[in-house]
Amino acid sequence: MDFRHLGRSGLMVSEISYGNWLTHGSQVEEDAAVACVHAALDEGVTTFDTADAYAETRAEDVLGRALKGQRREGLEIFTKVFWPTAPGRNDRGLSRKHIMESIEGSLRRLRTDYVDLYQAHRFDVETPLEETLRAFDDLVRQGKVLYVGVSEWRADEIARALKIADEMGLDRIVSNQPQYSMLWRVIEEEVVPLSEREGLGQIVWSPIAQGVLTGKYLPGQAPPAGSRAVDEAGGSRFIKGLLKDDVLTRVQDLKPIAAELGLTMAQLAVAWVLQNPNVSSAIVGASRPEQVRDNVKASGVKLDADVLRRIDDVLGPVVVRDPAKTVSPSKRP
Incomplete structure (x- = not known):
C-alpha cells in the first residue's frame, strides 16, 4: 500500500481508503462487513x-x-456531519448545536x-x-478532531471557508470529498485548481x-440481479x-486497455483517479472481502500518458464535466 499526504497537511493516508456508505448497517450482514474491514487492514x-447519517448511524x-x-494510532478514521440523524429540527445541518452533539455520538459509536x-x-x-468553522475549530482545540474537511462543496464555498478561517485565525479545512471517476470529472474545472493552490x-x-466501470x-x-442498479437502498438513483x-458500450471498450495492463476493470478505474496528483485517497467499498483485495491492487499502479490518452479517446463523448449537470445537494449521498 502506498501513502500520500492529505493535501498539504502532515497527515498521511493510505491512497486506498475503505468506506462504508452503502454496505455496513444496511446492505450486508455484520459478519460480512467485519470481514471486509479486516481484509482492508490485511491489505x-x-x-x-x-x-x-450512513444507515441511520x-x-x-x-x-x-x-x-x-x-x-488506534495506526488508523485514520474519518466521519461526517450534516444530514439528519434524528427527527428534531436541530438534528441536521452545520449549526454549532448539531456539530457539538453529533461528534459525541460519532465518537461513541466509533469507540474512539x-x-x-x-x-x-x-x-x-x-x-x-x-x-460552522468556529465549532470545528473548537473541536480541534478540544482534541476530539485532528483535522477538518468538507464533502461535495463547490469551489466558491471552499474559497469562502478558507478566507473566513484565515481572517478569524481558525483551523483551515485540509480536504474535500467529491465524487470523481473516469466518467464523472466535474471537480477538474474549478475544485481541483483551487485545491492545488x-x-x-x-x-x-x-x-x-x-460499479459501472467494472463492466458488469x-x-x-x-442490470444483474442484486446489483446496485436495481436496489434503491444500494444507490441506484445515483x-x-x-x-x-x-x-455502457464505451465502458466495454476499456476492457482491452485493462487487459493489456494486467488489471481488472475496477483496478483500472481506481488507478485512474490516483493519477491525479490532487487526489490524496480513493474510497472503495465492498460487500465481500475479495472485492477489497481486488481493488487495493490499484495502489501504486502508474498509467503512462499514452494509456490516459486512450482512455480519454474511448470515453470522451460520455464524460460528465459540466458542474451544472451535478445533482442537487438534497439528492446527493
Missing part, C-alpha cells in the same frame, strides 16, 4: 471513511466494532476518543459559515462509478444517468 489500508457503529482491538478528520457532509446555506487534497468517492452492466441488457447504452 495495508489504514484510512476508513464513514458518516453519522448504524454504519459508524459497525465500523467501530470492526476496528475494535486495532492500534477522537476522529482524524471531521467533514462537513454538505454546505449548509442556513447556518453562518463563521459559526490552497493545499487541499481530494478524498474521492465512487471511483468505479457505482452491459448495453441492451437488464447511477441511472450512467446506465445508458452509449455509456
Whole structure:
C-alpha cells in the first residue's frame, strides 16, 4: 500500500481508503462487513471513511466494532456531519448545536476518543459559515478532531471557508470529498485548481462509478440481479444517468486497455483517479472481502500518458464535466 499526504497537511493516508456508505448497517450482514474491514487492514489500508447519517448511524457503529482491538494510532478514521440523524429540527445541518452533539455520538459509536478528520457532509446555506468553522475549530482545540474537511462543496464555498478561517485565525479545512471517476470529472474545472493552490487534497468517492466501470452492466441488457442498479437502498438513483447504452458500450471498450495492463476493470478505474496528483485517497467499498483485495491492487499502479490518452479517446463523448449537470445537494449521498 502506498501513502500520500492529505493535501498539504502532515497527515498521511493510505491512497486506498475503505468506506462504508452503502454496505455496513444496511446492505450486508455484520459478519460480512467485519470481514471486509479486516481484509482492508490485511491489505495495508489504514484510512476508513464513514458518516453519522450512513444507515441511520448504524454504519459508524459497525465500523467501530470492526476496528475494535486495532492500534488506534495506526488508523485514520474519518466521519461526517450534516444530514439528519434524528427527527428534531436541530438534528441536521452545520449549526454549532448539531456539530457539538453529533461528534459525541460519532465518537461513541466509533469507540474512539477522537476522529482524524471531521467533514462537513454538505454546505449548509442556513447556518453562518463563521459559526460552522468556529465549532470545528473548537473541536480541534478540544482534541476530539485532528483535522477538518468538507464533502461535495463547490469551489466558491471552499474559497469562502478558507478566507473566513484565515481572517478569524481558525483551523483551515485540509480536504474535500467529491465524487470523481473516469466518467464523472466535474471537480477538474474549478475544485481541483483551487485545491492545488490552497493545499487541499481530494478524498474521492465512487471511483468505479457505482460499479459501472467494472463492466458488469452491459448495453441492451437488464442490470444483474442484486446489483446496485436495481436496489434503491444500494444507490441506484445515483447511477441511472450512467446506465445508458452509449455509456455502457464505451465502458466495454476499456476492457482491452485493462487487459493489456494486467488489471481488472475496477483496478483500472481506481488507478485512474490516483493519477491525479490532487487526489490524496480513493474510497472503495465492498460487500465481500475479495472485492477489497481486488481493488487495493490499484495502489501504486502508474498509467503512462499514452494509456490516459486512450482512455480519454474511448470515453470522451460520455464524460460528465459540466458542474451544472451535478445533482442537487438534497439528492446527493
